[in-house]
Amino acid sequence: MNSDLKGSKRNKRIGFRFALSGILAVVKTERNLKIHCFASVAVLLTGIFLSISPIEWAVLFLTMGLVLSLEVVNSVIERVMDFIHPSYHQEVKVIKDASAGAVLIAACFAVMIALVIFVPNL
Template sequence: MGLNDKQVNKNRNFFQSLMHALGGVYSLVSTERNFRKHITLAVIAIIMGIWLQLTINEWLWITLAIFVVVVAEVLNTVVESIVDLIVGHHYHDEAKKAKDVAAGGVLIAAIFALVIGCLIFIPELMHEFHIHL
């Protein structure tokens, strides 16, 4: 009951829906190189957060930043798949626009995450290493 089955009718129960959703996450991790890079950065941020003992407020921002990037990557992958399904390997201006806008969404989300990361981690690291400006 993974992504490789040939089911086209509706899922019969919650378990079947869950299996297909997990298959979607697996597909994202296994096929999307940029997604794996973002997940690696998220894991580094979480490890640093544990080390620096972030406050609950700081964790909320870090969590938001991670999920914004993940959601943008999910939408980007969906757009790429649908565009490829529709136009295949034929060049089309609208296909280019859809893919570039979706990639732009990931870029904007990544910049948001970078800003959040800098705002939280730079002061925490300065405090940790007794750096005063």
């Protein structure tokens, strides 16, 4: 592709639109991502209700961003694996399980962070 066209403003807008439609496609089909989105909304409402500090908001935003983006990457890995190897394979199982494990680790730490921030503000 022409490098002028690649770096143009119009192309950046198109790239942004593609990224948004990619996120929407995953949100529509992945139940776990929907659950994480609802949990994020609940966390936001709790933060507003408890009037948490700016630094606490920053930590929560960072944590929610990490969990949600890891969930999107996990869905992408699952789709890639289904695309390149639709039938059962032990290695596919290990890859998918490890990818889901990464989300689980982030989600567990997110719960701990939420407790550390919210409990003292109750």
